Amino acid sequence: MRKTASGYRLIFGYLGLFITFVGVATLLPLLALFFYPEEAGDWYCFAIPGGGAIILGIALFLLIANRIKAQLGKFQDSILLVLIWVCAIFISAVPLFIKGGISFTDAMFETTSAYATVGLTVFPKSFYGLHMFILYRSILCFIGGIGLVLIITSAISDRYGLKLYLAEGHSDKLMPHLGRSARLILTIYSSFVLLGILLYWAAGMSFFDAIVHSISAVATAGFSSKYQGLMAYAGQPNWWLIQAISVLLMVLGATNFLLALFFFTGRFKRVFKDCEIRFFGILCLIFIPLFVLSAFFSGKDLSFGKAFTQGSFTFISSITTTGFANVSDMKTLGQGVILLVTLMNIIGGGMGSTSGGVKQYRMIIALKSFYWSTKESTASQNTIYPHYVYRFGDQKEINEREIASSFSYILLYVALLFAGSLLVAVFNKGASSFGDSMFEFSNALACTGLSVGLTSAATTTIGAKWTLIVGMFAGRLEIIVIYFAFFRSIRDLFGKETI
Numbered sequence: 137m138r139k140t141a142s143g144y145r146l147i148f149g150y151l152g153l154f155i156t157f158v159g160v161a162t163l164l165p166l167l168a169l170f171f172y173p174e175e176a177g178d179w180y181c182f183a184i185p186g187g188g189a190i191i192l193g194i195a196l197f198l199l200i201a202n203r204i205k206a207q208l209g210k211f212q213d214s215i216l217l218v219l220i221w222v223c224a225i226f227i228s229a230v231p232l233f234i235k236g237g238i239s240f241t242d243a244m245f246e247t248t249s250a251y252a253t254v255g256l257t258v259f260p261k262s263f264y265g266l267h268m269f270i271l272y273r274s275i276l277c278f279i280g281g282i283g284l285v286l287i288i289t290s291a292i293s294d295r296y297g298l299k300l301y302l303a304e305g306h307s308d309k310l311m312p313h314l315g316r317s318a319r320l321i322l323t324i325y326s327s328f329v330l331l332g333i334l335l336y337w338a339a340g341m342s343f344f345d346a347i348v349h350s351i352s353a354v355a356t357a358g359f360s361s362k363y364q365g366l367m368a369y370a371g372q373p374n375w376w377l378i379q380a381i382s383v384l385l386m387v388l389g390a391t392n393f394l395l396a397l398f399f400f401t402g403r404f405k406r407v408f409k410d411c412e413i414r415f416f417g418i419l420c421l422i423f424i425p426l427f428v429l430s431a432f433f434s435g436k437d438l439s440f441g442k443a444f445t446q447g448s449f450t451f452i453s454s455i456t457t458t459g460f461a462n463v464s465d466m467k468t469l470g471q472g473v474i475l476l477v478t479l480m481n482i483i484g485g486g487m488g489s490t491s492g493g494v495k496q497y498r499m500i501i502a503l504k505s506f507y508w509s510t511k512e513s514t515a516s517q518n519t520i521y522p523h524y525v526y527r528f529g530d531q532k533e534i535n536e537r538e539i540a541s542s543f544s545y546i547l548l549y550v551a552l553l554f555a556g557s558l559l560v561a562v563f564n565k566g567a568s569s570f571g572d573s574m575f576e577f578s579n580a581l582a583c584t585g586l587s588v589g590l591t592s593a594a595t596t597t598i599g600a601k602w603t604l605i606v607g608m609f610a611g612r613l614e615i616i617v618i619y620f621a622f623f624r625s626i627r628d629l630f631g632k633e634t635i
Contacts, residue, residue: 144628145199147216152196154220154284158227159189161279165231165272171344172267178235182268185230211624218621220284221613225251228276235269237262241598246273248605251280252612253490255358255459255585256576256604258592264363267344273359274351280612281355281389281490282325286318321393325490328354328396332385339377341369353385356491358459358585367464379445382460383452390456390485394528406529412486412496414526419455419483427451427476434470447473450586454480457492459585466588474575474588481582482549492583492611494549500525501534501542548615553581556607560590563599573600580607 163186169176225247232243242258249256250273263269279287332350337343348361362368369378388396395413398406407413427450432443446469449462454477463469466477484493508523515521523534557574564573568590576590590596591604610618 147212148196149199150216151219151223152193155189155196155223156193158224159186159193161275162186162189162228162231164275165268168268168271175266175268178268181231181234185227189227211620214617214620215625217617224284231272241601245601245605247276248608250276252583252608253277253281253355253357254580254583254608256580256587256591257359261363270348270361274348277355277357277359278351281357282322286321324393324396328388335381339381340372340374350385353382353458354389356386356389356456356458356485366460366462379449379462386452386456386458390489390491392486392488394488409526409529411500411525411527415496415500423476424448424451427473430472430476431469434472436468450477454584454586455483456485457481457582457584461586466586477586478575478578481578481584484582494546498542498545501539502546505539552610552615553578556581556603559603560600563597563603564595577604577607580604581611583608583611
């Protein structure tokens with residue numbers, strides 16, 4: 137009888153499968169040479185690390201290739217997931233470092249931002265003329281938006297794959313079979329990207345620019361093929377249309393994929409009864425006017441028309457945690473908008489979408505819990521109120537464990553936000569205010585990408601950048617997974633059993 141692979145041998149075996157996939161993804165930008173042969177001199181930047189990753193990945197995977205069963209211990213799935221993302225970020229940073237003109241820290245920053253779909257960038261201006269590197273970053277965004285695990289699961293799945301699938305943040309299965317569910321989500325995601333490409337192209341973008349911006353919008357990443365970002369199109373006649381298309385794609389990307397499936401299959405009642413959709417509608421009614429009025433009264437010489445377009449667009453960009461901007465300098469919108477963006481970053485988009493932040497579902501549970509406890513405190517002791525929300529068109533009962541989990545995550549998120557903001561300010565040695573540091577770190581943690589210029593500033597230190605890198609990483613993996621991985625690895629290191 138063949139032996140069962142388990143423990144860290146199994147972890148590194150599974151890790152090999154994902155490293156092989158990252159290696160293949162690293163080679164994909166070479167396809168751009170068919171259209172831009174003048175960039176052939178950079179082929180080795182992708183071929184060497186991509187080929188090396190494939191060889192390493194296959195070697196690791198062969199450790200468990202002949203095993204019948206596979207079992208991981210408690211929280212070892214979290215260790216595997218953290219290793220997958222760390223290895224992917226490190227391997228993907230190598231092509232940028234080989235190219236030169238960018239430090240190792242900046243290369244790690246850029247690939248972390250891409251995989252985490254943040255949109256904060258330290259690319260030098262010279263990189264924006266290199267189509268292979270811009271396409272490469274977009275490929276990483278595409279993978280990071282949907283998730284490394286989900287893409288592998290869509291092709292290969294087993295009964296254990298569900299734990300990794302859920303640990304990566306995919307809270308809803310669209311179909312009973314894991315592999316089919318992953319493939320359906322990937323199909324919906326790819327369809328949104330294709331729709332965006334066609335719309336941007338029709339609005340006047342080049343086909344290459346349309347690909348980059350569509351992936352960024354649907355993945356809620358915020359990257360651009362232009363050094364000026366979306367503002368590079370501000371002078372074009374179709375500028376209003378480009379902004380409208382961006383809003384549509386950002387909202388689609390920040391919406392739960394199951395709700396999107398319901399919408400496009402005509403089950404509108406299930407969509408519009410959902411608690412997240414209704415909550416998003418309420419946020420729009422409250423905060424769009426606040427964004428517009430704040431931009432109008434505290435912004436720099438803005439007409440009401442500009443305050444409306446820039447304020448409302450910034451609201452959508454921040455609540456969906458995308459990071460697209462229709463203004464060249466965020467500070468021109470005033471400190472009121474800066475504060476509101478930070479708040480929207482905390483709330484974030486829908487659960488089971490490509491967005492970041494605390495997620496709207498957790499906020500709904502927390503607010504509902506506050507309402508329920510207030511209502512019950514003024515009622516008779518014999519009165520029992522039902523605790524439920526409408527989720528996907530049906531009533532879902534909310535238990536105390538889910539309420540505690542939501543509050544715990546929100547508290548942990550806010551604590552990390554303040555700690556990270558403080559570290560950025562400390563590492564910058566007074567070169568940035570605490571307000572700017574908090575705004576920048578809140579965007580990193582929420583995977584948003586709006587910036588007041590601190591990230592790319594010459595005064596930003598290596599320590600501040602690595603703090604932002606950790607924030608982006610923790611925000612994408614939703615913090616708890618990293619804690620579980622650390623907890624299990626420390627116990628294993630000291631030989632303690634995890635029950």
